[in-house]
Structure formats: C-alpha cells, structure tokens
Amino acid sequence: MRCLLPTLALLLPGLAQAFASQDDLFASDSELPSVLTATRLKQAPAAVPGAMTVLDRELIRASGARDIAELMRLVPGMMVSYRQGNLATVNYHGSNSSEARRLQVLIDGRSVYRPGLATVDWFDLPLAIEDIERIEVFRGPNTVSYGANALLGVVNIISRKPQDSLGTRLQWRYGQTGINDWYASHGQALDNGALRLSLSGQADNGFDKDANQQPLRDDRRLNRLLLSAEHDLDSQQQLSWQLALSEGSNQQPYTYRPVFGPYSPGDQGSDTQVRDYAASVRWNIDLSPQHSLQLQGNLQHWEHLRSWRACDAALSYYPPLRQLWQMNPQFAQRFALSGFTATSQVAAEQALANQIINEWLNGSGRQETCGTVNQDLRESRAEIELLDTLSLTDDLRLLSGVSLRRDQADSQTYFAGSTHNNLGRLFGHLEWQASERWLLQGGAMYEYDQLGGDSLTPRLAVNYLLAPGHGLRALYSEAVRSPDLFESTPNWSYWITDISPNIYGRSDAYYFVSNQGPENLDNERMRSREIGYNGHFEAWQLSLDVKLFDDHISGLISEPLLNNAIPASNNSSISLRGMETQLDWRASSRDRLRLSYAYIEDDPSNPNDKHQSARHSGSTGWLADWGQGWSSSLFYYQMEALNEQPFQRLDLRLAKRLQLGSSQLELAGVWQQRLDSGTLAWREVLYNGQQIQRESRNDQRHRVYFTAELEF
Template sequence: MVQISKLFPLKHLFVYTLFMTLSVTTAQGSSAEDVLDLDLESLMQIQITSAGRKVQNLNEVPAAAYVIDQEAIRNSGATSIPEALRLVPGIQVARISSSKWAISSRGFNSTFANKLLVQIDGRSVYTPSFSGVYWDMQTVVLEDVERIEVIRGPGATLWGANAVNGIINIITKQASDTQGVLLSGAAGSHDRFMGTARYGNQLNEDTYGRFYLHRHDQASYQFGADQTDAEDNWHTASGGFRLDGDLGLDDSWTLQGDLIANENNQLVSPYTTPYPPYQSVVHDQFSSSGHNLLGRWQHHFSENNKLTTQLYYDYTNRDEIYMEQTHQTLDFDLSHHLQVGERHDLIWGLGYRNIQDEFDNTFQVSLTPDSRTIQLFSGFLQDEIELVRETFWLTIGSKLEHNDYTGFEVQPNIRALWKADQSQTFWASVARAVRTPSRVEEGGRIVTQVIPPAPPTIPFPVPVAIVGNPEFTSEELIAYELGYRYCAAKEFSLDLALFYNDYDHLQSYGSSRTMDLQFSNAIEGDAYGLELTAKWIPSLWLETELGYSFIQLAMTDEQNYQFAPDEVYEDSSPRHQVSARTHFIIGERLHLNLWLRYVDELKEASLSFNNEKEVDAYLNLDANIRWIVREGLELTLVGQNLIGGRRVEFVSESFTAPIEIGPSVYAKITWEY
C-alpha cells in the first residue's frame, strides 16, 4: 500500500480539517429546522426486498446488505448510478472512460465483470454476450430512485445464475410519490449538461402516472500516457413512463417503460485488420439504443399471503466498429410469499427467459452462430423457520435452473440469524452459486494480433485470436459468510461482514489446434475479506459514515499461459478501500457534504492489449453545498476529484487506452412544484 502522506499532502489535510472545523462552528450556532430525517435506530428498520424477495427490515437480513436512499444519492453529488455505487463498502467501482465503467463485488473487476447481477425494478440488465453490464445504457433518472439495494455475496438461490458475488437492485419511486412537475438542469466542466423534465399526475381515483425526459452530455477525458484528447465524449437521451394502480383492496399493478439512445465516441486501440499495418488507432463514433416494457401484478390473498407476477420485454442494440449486437429478451417471473403456521415463512417461484440475439461479425470480433435463441427455465423454494420466538431464524432454500449451455444447475443456500438483544444481531450463511457461460465464451472469436508475412516461413498474414469453447462449463462458487450488526440507541451503528469464497472452474485460456487460445475452465482459488460500515449521528446537524473493505484473492491457473489471468484475478481489485463521509446541516437551509475516499493500487489491472497494467492508489475528495432556497427549489454546487491531481482508475481490456480522471465541478438547479 502506498503511503497516505504521498497521496494527501499536509496542506490538503490542513485545509480539509479547517473546512470541517469552520462548518461545525457555523452549525452549532444555527437552528436545524431541516434535520436528518432518520436516526440510527430508524435506519436499522429500513425495509429491503432484494435479500429475500420479500419485505424485510435491514437488521433482520442474514446477508451483507447496504441501502443507498434518495438522500444519500443527493448528498453524494453523484451524476450516475456507477458514481452512487462508490458509497457501498465491498463494491469496486472504477471509471474507464466517459461512458464505460468497471464495477464488481468482492473482486474480479474488469470491463466485462460477470459475477454481479444488476436489476432495475426487477428487470435484469445484464448482456448475454459476456454476462456483464453495459453501464452507459443504465441512465436512470437519479431523482426518481427510491433506493438502491446492494447485497454483497451470492444470491443465486432466489435470483438465479450470475448472482455470484452480489446483487444490485435499483428501485424507482412509485408514481404516486412523483406527482407534479420536476425540472432540473446542471452544467459543469466535465458534465457539460444534465437536464431532466418529469411530470406526474393522478389519472383517476386509483391510478397514478408519471412521464420523464432526460439528457446527459459529457466531455472527453485525456489519455494518461501523453495527455492528448481521448475523444470519448458521450451523449445520452432517454424518456419513459410509469403507471401504478390498485384494483380494490387486494390487487395492485405497475406498467412502466423506457426508451434510450446513446451517441458514444472512443478511440479503438488496437484496431486489428487483415491487411497492413494490421493494427492501428481508429476513431469510432458508435451508437447504442434500447427500449423496454415491464408489467407487474400483485394479489394479496391475506396479510401474509401474496402472489406477484411480472413480465417484461427488453430490446438493446449496440453498434461498435468491431461488432454490432442486438438482443431481445422476454422474461416471465412468478413468486408466491406465504406464512405457513406460526413458524414457517415460505417463498417459492417459477421463471422463464427467452433471449434472441443477432451479431454483425467483423474481422476483429465474431460469433458462431451469428444468431441464436437461448432459453432459461427456473424454479426456487425457500423457507425461513423461526426456531426460537423472535430470537433465532434458520433459512433453507434452493434454486433449480435449466439453461441451454450447461443443462441443470442447482444453487442452494442455508442462512441463520440470531438476535442477541434489541441492539445486536449475528448472522451466518453457506451458499452455492454459478456463473453460466456467455455467448463469447461458447462461440466467440476475438483477434488479438496479426503476425505479418515473413517469407518463406510465413507466406501470408496469420491472425491470432481467443476463441470460444463449446465445452466451457459454469464457474462455481461456494461462499461462507459471517455478519454482525450493532445499533446503540440513536447515535451509533456498526455493520460487519466477513467472507470466504471458494471458486472453481473459473475462466482461463487453453491451447487449441491452431495458434489461437481457447476459453477454458482452468482456474481455481479462494478469496477472503471483510466489509465494515460505521455510522455516527452525534447531533441533529451532523451525520458521519465510515466504510472500509479488505479483500485478498489467491488463484491457481493449470494452463500457465502468458496472459496469466490468475494474476489479474488476484490484483484487478483494490485490496483496501476506505470511504469517509460527513454531512453538515448549516442553519436552516444549507447542507454541506464532504466525501473522502482512498482506493488501493491495482498491480494487474486487466488482460490489456496495452503495456501499462498497473494503477496507482489514490486519495480523493468530493465536496458539495446544497442550498434549499425555499420549498421545492434547490441549488447545488459540486466539486469532484478535488485532490490528488489526475489519475488512471482502470486499464480496460477492450481495445481502449487508459484515460485520466481530473478535477471537475458542476452547478445544478432543481425545481419541483
């Protein structure tokens, strides 16, 4: 680990300390009409649904859970979902370019991180191409987010394959909570323009609706090597609606949909061709777009007996210079939550997913076949048993899936929770999860270089590629977790999670019949670590939160090829991460937020085509001031990356050179009426 003093000079420490001292002095002499909405005791009663597919209090969840609410998003100064996810201990977030991110949970970070399930209102947003997420397509209006639920660790028993190292569930507000008009606009040095217009109205006695339009333009960064323009500016526009209604006392329904269109820029390096000079740098102005429609219906048979059905359709298209891909997904999900007797809380469900894809192959990236339909069938059952009244619970369940790649997969778990007293909770779990193969791993071909002709031994150009493997199997995880939560009255809370993960059949590269490498399942190993969150609210005008995470991975690759993916797995996520946030209420209408983050170095950032793979540790400070001018009108001034100078956060493995993140500022106005 690098020394903190090198990253954070004493003059910066002095300014930061002085700034906090002056703020506290100001706050002590002011009244706090707009105090913090929740004390810590209330925070521990926050209800989440992602851990058990049912409503649970946060302090009763036998999993490593964290909730980002709307107030935390506003206080963070985040302009996107990835930026907001930096709040969560144990989540690795690194910016690759204006529009691209590397985001993972508990290690294995990369552009194509594939062990994290991400959902928006229950709609999975992973791409079957590589089992990961294109984050530039997830342009959710932050003002409409009710909360982001993050479960670190496996959740495959309830949510299925690819929920290996974590789940992110982005939950937007009901239409009844977004009535009236909201207009917001922002402009700054990097975020050149952000604008949102939203209108909500009650359509009849039992139905509410809203409609929104959103635009976000970002400027280019600079390359880390020579400070030239990275030409990665990004423009996104989206619109959508949501309707929520009731049918009597027992039935409720939701219908929502979104449209999105992106214009992205990137310099592709290297861009590989079958003719001289074989590799070059090419400016690529590409587009990505999509639309989705989701319907959900809930029926309450009784207070403890609820049936939920959901159906959605999702279309995405991405047209980059090295490949165009289109996906159409139809997904049906049914879950039934019911109380059986006095001690059994059951939830069971069935699911079906149909994915149709189509690829426009190029020399550099191609898939065989170029079009395919993939089906997934699933069912799950989980029982939470109250063994000791209001003291000890045991949860047992399993999911059974059938996919077109590996056939049947079984993903069980067992969890225990003990409430020692009103302020202390202990939990433990053992679970199995799998990450099923992607289209690229089964039938892809990625050309990494072309060997020029060298007569007479090499009479013609020879492309060298990584090729798919029809025998590629699922990656497997057995995860062991322990947790502890403590809440002392209304002032202090502590949340600690320990984990040990045993991995097998991880993605590697083996030999093929040609000079190519072939995807294989040759890596095994383990990871262990901890995640800690401590909150302290000493007064009505001051809230603080400290987050820390540690992870250590040890991998073994049976193939021992030059790409050394086992070393990348070990070193592509920061071993230590620290986050310290402070929220002051100054007077009646002024809110000051300071956010200090430390992220450890990456010794092997990725399987990069670029030479530079190491990423230095960095210390960062974000600060913002929110001025509530009057009810419904708010002005915000935000500074991001204020210390430490420019930095590289990640080295992409996907044909782009490392860019540097520098300081930026933006101002925002929000008006609701």
C-alpha cells in the first residue's frame, strides 16, 4: 500500500481536472483501446468487470523475451518459476504452483491447457513469440466466460492477422547458454484475404548446475510451423483458420532414487520427445449491425514420449510387495522406510510382510537389476463453440453461447490405458448501460462435467463511469475448477521392461508402487470480491489500474501428484488478499514508462502452499526511441521470496534499425543481469513428508544474446 499512495497523490489533481465539467461522459478526442477477453464483448478498459493487463506488440518486442512465460513477469501478481530447469510454471497469486492447474491459457480462442496432467507447457506452445500481436490477461476468476480452469485468471494470446504481416521476415538469435533461435515468415495477400506461413526454431542449454553443483541436464530444442489464413466470404461473413505444429525434445535429469539398496543410476537421464498438433477454424457472420454469430471448432493433440533406464533391488518387483502396497499403501510405506521393522495388526498384511522379509534375507531380493521405464502420454481435445452477440437496444447487449468438448488421455503408465471426459457449457453475459454513469453487468455459466458433475457460476459487476476513460468497479464472482483426468482417474503404475538380469524368471515386471485415483473428487470452488479503478489520462497519455481483492478457494486439491503419494483430496483451502496496480505512461513521443506491483497475503490451510506466493512482486520498464534508428529498453523484475528464494533481474535491450532500400534490418542485443544471490528453486514434497529443493543455477549471473532481423 505504501508504494501506491505516492502514485495516487501525483494523479489526484489530474483526476479532478479530468472529471470536472463533463457535458458528455462518452465524448473523447481519441478512441480508447478496447479489450475482448473479459466478457468476449468489445469493451473499453474502464467498463471491464475486472482487472486487465494488455501486453502489446511494442512491449513484447522491447522486453527482449524469448519465451511467453517470461512475458508474464510484466503482469501484476504473476509468479514465474522453473522446475527441472527447462519447465516453466506460471501462476497467478500462487497456490500450489508445482502444478499450474488454475490458469486458463488460450491461443486465438483455443485452449492449450492440457487435459491429462492439468498444466500448460509454456515452452512447447506451437506459436513463436514473433507471431504474437498482443496478450490480454484477465486477472481474476472468469469461469463465467471460459468455464472451469479459469479459476484464477485467463491468458489470451492473440496472434497477428495475416493481412497485418505481409511480406517476408527473417530472424536469427544467438547467445550465451547455447541460445540459437531462428524465425522465418511470409505473408501473402489473396483475392479475398491473406495467408501467412511461419517457421521457427528455438534451442538453449538451460541452466548450468543443480543444487549439488552437478551439471543440470535440461537442454531444450523445438521447431514450429504455423499456417494461418483469413478470407472474406462476402460483406457479412469471414472465415479464418490455423494449422499449428511443434516438435522437439526436452532433456530430463535422472531423478529416481532407489527404495532399496545403494544409489546406482542406470543412465544420466532421458529426453522427452514432445509433439503438439493443432487445427482451428472460425466462422464469423454479421446478421445485422446489431446481431452477429461466431462458430469455432478446435482439434488438438499432444504427445510427450519418454523412457529411461532405472536401477533398484529385485525386491522392488517382488509380487508380494506389490500386493501389500495395493492392500495398504500407508503401511507399505512405513514398512519399506523402516527397514522392514514396522508390523501390522492385520494378519494378511503381516503375512505378506513376512514373505518380503524372507526374500530380502535369503539374498534374492538384494540383487541389483535395471530395466526400461516408459512414461509416454498422449492427450487430445476436440471442441466446438457457438457465440451469439446481440444488441437488444442501444443500452443493452447480450452475449450467449454453448460449447461441447471431449478430452482424452492415453498412457499405460498413468492411466493403464485410456480415459476420457466429456463437457458441455451454456453461458451468457448481459451488459446494461443504466444511465450515463452506471454500467451494470451480470453473467453465469452452467457446466456439465462428466467427472466433476454440474456447476453454476455467476458474476455481478457495477461500473461507475466518472468521465471518458475513467471508471470505478465493484464485482462479486464465483468460479470452479473441475478435477482433471490425472487427479480423478489415475491408475498409475510402472511396467518395467528389458530387465537385466532377469528376476523371478522374467524380463519384465510391475514396480511395486502404484496409485489409483479416488474418482469422487469435488470441484474446487472460489468466491472473489474486487473493487478497482481504471483510468486513462488523455492529456498525459497515462493509463492506470488499481485492484483490491479478497479471494477464498475451498475444496483445494493441494497434494503433489506422485505415484507413491496418498490420492488427491479436497481437504485444503486458501485465502488470498491484497492489491495490485499497473501504470503505463507515454511520457513523450519517444519515451514510455511501465510499472506493475502486487502485494499478496496468503493464508493456506496446507503449509505446503505457504511459499507459493511472493508477498511483494513487480516490474518497471522504460522504452526509449533515441532517433536515427536507435532504441533501447530497460526492465527491472522483482519477486520477494517465492519458494523462499528472492528474484531480482535487470534486462537491457539496445537496438539499431537500418533502412536497406525497401528492406529493413534491425540489430539488437539483450543483457540480462541477476541482482540477487539466490537461485531459481522448486520445493517438492515427497510421499513420506520430506521436502527436497530442486535448484537451477548458472555459473554466471548474466546472460547475453544478439538478434538480427530482416524484413522485406
């Protein structure tokens, strides 16, 4: 709060002047930018029922970011971290950030939230950062507009239109930590539209060391293809479509530790082969100036294929031990960790325990053996959605829609085969301009989820329009998150093949640990209250947004998803309170300043969720145009004690644009300097209650890379 008061003190005189003597509250010398993500209606920022952050193309380019996840550091309240080096996680306001389950992420209206493991693969998205027009982030629950999984917020990534990117563009980026990226695109005008083909590749060596100062195996390689087109069928109909593909590999460290016997890794790790295929088509029909329809269909398929060699004592594959685990996993844990000294009062359990002890004592169970572990996972989604936008009167707009979706996951390891989920949604949003100053909005979504059951989530908002571009807002909303396939229906067990030497007369066997889902999980439920202000001071070219929030999530699923853990439950809850502010000021025709700040107080019932929110976080940026083709940008990012590790970084980008006839060449360099002494750390809770810290660190506190881009 102390950081916000000086800013408000500076703005109050201008605020009073802007509000004084306004004959027409909707008159303005310039058209204010509009946003679409909040309600799916085109709205001015001051009329939105919630807090919004827009990362425009200029800001994205000036940041010098290579990854979409890194751009989220510019959004107030976003927590960005990495686990196993190359796996970025992004969460809004925290909660269990080891699995980013509560944030809906869209690319041009197509959800990239994976249905099987309830997460988002930020690096593997089939969209290059160079193809992004803007990113709209709705900071708050929005189940009303986007269904379950939009519990904490919505990130809507909007790509460039083909007609806005005609011509050819080539780019190459090279730098420290093995950075070697490339991009090529060509946009072509058609008789009734335009088409663009983009090809891109991205590679780096990740971090240098882990917590033990050992080389961290986390190289990344990815290639992408994006083909997009738009067609004007006639004056009232437009058709757009996309085909997207990404293929690559992510190195994974060897993290298995034997339950029995000494540590003896079978190899140094393995690569996860990743593939993402997507297709979408959108048909817009303008029935009249007051009435329009939008029909969109999406198909998506993910593949994450991984196998590696693991070593343990033969006892790990002993059938009686697996039977004991399936009978009573809690006792089996105690029995294994106690060195076979724990006893059971249940005769059948103790009989199995005695067999296991004899197998260990006679030496057969002590033999070290290695086998191949398969962790392949294939996921797919098919979805169709119809939106209807109707202006009932000049002051009353209604958006309504219906959607159907089917999710499927296939994995012998995670699901013992295949599992699926069907969803159906009905939703609507009503906007009523009750008077010059008062804007009333309400909406609700009914969702049927085959696994989570029925849910109805409402939102009510009141916006008081102080003047053109200035509005106060107050809203109450409810949201749900339905359990994903992996939480609800896991049948997690490892079938080990190519075992050498053979055990119990076989070359393949089940590992004794397994986990089956409860299949009766309820939805997580959230109640959110927010008051805020959004204003645009036209004379100063300054935009300001302030948000105060009070959120409570009940039925929270906090347990780590591990195959040797007790199944997930709805036994946790968390309260989140605080404030956020963001400021964007075009101080002159050549200077732009941007600030964001978030203060969050979290009160979780589960202590494992306590360190997932940084109390203070924010960013500061200065974009400058020096003339003669020179430009620069300077960004400072800060998070206080996320996972008990501070984060401070300074990014400097310097660029020179050259005119080569009808072509343009831009040369740019980026310097990233860590200012803190911490690491990027990830706390993981083991099934026995212990915690391990997975740390990612570099030998140097800075990273430098250069970019050359040619447009013609």
